[in-house]
Amino acid sequence: RYLISPLALESHSGAGVRDWKWRLYGMTNGPFRLRAAANFGEPLVPRTNYAFMDMLYSQSSRAAVARILPGAGIGWLLTRERGPDTPGLTYAGEVLWPVFKVSGAVSLAWLLDESAGRGLPPGLPSGPLPAAQPLRLDWIRDDRYEVSGQGAGWAFIAEPAYPGWKAFLDTGSGCQAVSPLPAWGAFQKVPVPAGPWRLRFAYDPASWRWGRLVTLLTLLGLGVYWYNLAIEDPGS
Numbered sequence: 001r002y003l004i005s006p007l008a009l010e011s012h013s014g015a016g017v018r019d020w021k022w023r024l025y026g027m028t029n030g031p032f033r034l035r036a037a038a039n040f041g042e043p044l045v046p047r048t049n050y051a052f053m054d055m056l057y058s059q060s061s062r063a064a065v066a067r068i069l070p071g072a073g074i075g076w077l078l079t080r081e082r083g084p085d086t087p088g089l090t091y092a093g094e095v096l097w098p099v100f101k102v103s104g105a106v107s108l109a110w111l112l113d114e115s116a117g118r119g120l121p122p123g124l125p126s127g128p129l130p131a132a133q134p135l136r137l138d139w140i141r142d143d144r145y146e147v148s149g150q151g152a153g154w155a156f157i158a159e160p161a162y163p164g165w166k167a168f169l170d171t172g173s174g175c176q177a178v179s180p181l182p183a184w185g186a187f188q189k190v191p192v193p194a195g196p197w198r199l200r201f202a203y204d205p206a207s208w209r210w211g212r213l214v215t216l217l218t219l220l221g222l223g224v225y226w227y228n229l230a231i232e233d234p235g236s
Contacts, residue, residue, distance in 0.1 A: 001108070002076035003037040003069065005097065006057050011080065022096055024078070037074045048186040049160055055124045055185070062086045066102065071129030072184070073108035073158040076101060107134035109147045110156045111192070117154020120189055122182040132156065143203035152194040157201075161188040164205030170198040 005011075008025050020031065029036055038053050045053075052072075059065040062079070066088030069077065077089060078097040085091070089100040110132035112120065120130070135149045137157070147155055161180060169178045171193055178199075180188035190199060 001035045001037050001072070001074045002078060003056060003065075003074050004078040005080045006038075007080045008078075024097075037069075037072065046160065046162065046186075051124060052184065052186040063088060067128040068125060069102045070104055070106045071110065071125070071132075071156075071158065072187075073106060074102065075106040105134045107137070108158045109135035109137040109149075110158075111135050111149050111151060112154045112156055112189075114153050117156065117189060117191070120154065120156060120183045122185075124185040129156070145201050147199040147201075148197070149192065150196045151192075153192060154189050155192050155199060156183055156187065156189045157199070158184070158187045159201070160186050162203075164208075165201055165203050168200045168202070170200065171195065 004024055008023050011022060013019075024032070024034065025036060025038065037056065056065055056068065059068070062077075062083065063086050066077070066086060069075075069088075076092075077100040079100065080097070082091065082094075082098040086100070088103050090103055092099045092101045110129060111134075112130060112132045116130040116132070133149075133151075135147055135155065137145060137147050137159075139145045145159070147157055149155065157180070161182060167178045167180050167190060168175055169190070169192065172195055178190055180190045183189040192199070
């Protein structure tokens with residue numbers, strides 16, 4: 001996940017692959033398999049996502065935004081100009097844009113202790129993530145991902161909490177559905193018990209299930225209709 005300069009839209013004008021490479025925002029990330037923290041060029045950006053993105057761009061300095069990036073799983077910052085050295089960022093060269101690597105651990109999921117996790121705000125952050133242990137997050141496929149860890153506290157997951165996603169907690173005593181709480185505006189947190197555990201997230205909205213049912217019933221109805229026509233008119 002990376003964050004590009006807010007001046008990207010005005011940086012270059014043209015068409016074709018060169019223009020795509022220069023801008024690197026929104027849907028033009030597709031050919032490069034990149035995940036942007038700033039999708040200001042993408043249609044229908046959810047309100048909470050936009051608010052988080054806007055918060056990043058509203059920070060007073062590059063150092064201020066660098067304090068928030070690791071907790072949101074943003075490992076790279078692209079800027080219009082290199083500028084002076086900045087705490088929390090390491091200059092990594094230039095590929096059309098000056099590229100900075102975020103210092104220290106960067107993760108899409110973190111384990112916080114009970115107090116820090118409970119106090120993690122549902123709204124936008126005013127500072128960096130409290131002291132936390134990075135967790136492993138694996139995307140199984142586009143509609144499923146898992147977070148695994150060990151120890152009691154709160155798991156903070158820097159993935160957007162869209163409607164239709166369901167979460168399940170697997171422990172040594174079994175599996176149960178859980179309801180993540182909002183955290184950092186666009187993201188979510190879940191209390192986890194002592195010992196090894198695994199959080200599974202699956203996208204399964206009711207609209208999808210109803211759509212499948214309606215499709216099956218429609219196909220069944222058409223099959224019965226054509227079958228009856230064939231019986232009434234054997235020569236057809």
